[in-house]
Amino acid sequence: MALSISLTVNGKPVTATVEPHLLLVQFLRDQLRLTGTHIGCDTAQCGACTVHLDGRAIKSCNILAVQADGMTVTTIEGMAKDGQLHPMQAAFKECHGLQCGFCTPGMVMTASALAAQSPDLSEEDVREQLDGNLCRCTGYHNIVKAVLHGAQAMKSGA
Numbered sequence: 001m002a003l004s005i006s007l008t009v010n011g012k013p014v015t016a017t018v019e020p021h022l023l024l025v026q027f028l029r030d031q032l033r034l035t036g037t038h039i040g041c042d043t044a045q046c047g048a049c050t051v052h053l054d055g056r057a058i059k060s061c062n063i064l065a066v067q068a069d070g071m072t073v074t075t076i077e078g079m080a081k082d083g084q085l086h087p088m089q090a091a092f093k094e095c096h097g098l099q100c101g102f103c104t105p106g107m108v109m110t111a112s113a114l115a116a117q118s119p120d121l122s123e124e125d126v127r128e129q130l131d132g133n134l135c136r137c138t139g140y141h142n143i144v145k146a147v148l149h150g151a152q153a154m155k156s157g158a
Contacts, residue, residue, distance in 0.1 A: 005069040009034070010078025018065045025049045027065035028075060036076035036105045040134070047133030050106035051075050057113035059132075076105035079112065087153035088112040088146075097146030099137035107133050107143060115151035123148065 006015045009032060016031055028034045028051070037060060040048030044062035051060045052074040079086035085093065088108050098104040107130065114129050115121065121129075126147045127140070135143060 003066050005066055007068050007070060008072040010074060016065075020064070020066055022065045023061055024051070024053075024063045024065045024068055024073070025060035027068075028060060028073070034075045034077050038102055038105060040102070040106075045132075045134070046103070047106040047110060048103055050109040050133065052109060052113055055113070055116070057110045074109075076108060079108065086112060088115065088150035091150030091153060092143075092146045095142050095146035095149050097138075097143045099135075103133060103135045103137075107135065107147075111147040111150060112154070115147065115154045119151055119155040121148060121151050 002017045002019055004015065004017050006013065008014065009028070014032065016027070018027055018031070025037055025039055028037050029039070037051055038048035039061060040046035042061055044059040047059060049060040050057050053063070053068060054071050079089055088111050092098055092104060092108055097107070110130060110133050118125065123144055126144045130140070130143065130147070
């Protein structure tokens with residue numbers, strides 16, 4: 001029994017018919033072709049699928065698409081505006097906060113929500129809050145540096 005949902009994704013209204021068991025991550029990737037949201041573990045452990053749901057960072061492998069009905073979803077594809085990287089995206093680039101890039105969209109989504117909520121982050125805060133996002137390539141040093149840099153850029157309105 002398919003259900004109709006209506007939501008806003010990256011600033012655009014979307015109406016679709018989905019199966020009740022379809023995960024939000026599958027909807028975004030398979031139906032909307034927003035493949036920046038990655039599927040890593042399917043158990044909400046790695047954070048590669050993190051998106052913003054009504055401004056909050058959530059793991060989209062842990063929520064059904066029908067639960068997002070009427071809500072606003074922002075994916076990594078929706079972060080840049082008018083050809084300009086979001087300050088957190090720019091910070092990850094400038095501070096070399098990525099290697100293979102698989103975890104990067106989820107890290108950026110988590111970090112930008114964190115910085116919007118708490119702009120005056122300490123290194124300890126960042127390390128604690130990124131606990132649910134896994135990176136197998138880096139030692140997190142440059143990721144933490146990027147988050148702190150991005151948070152300051154967001155705070156100053158860059």
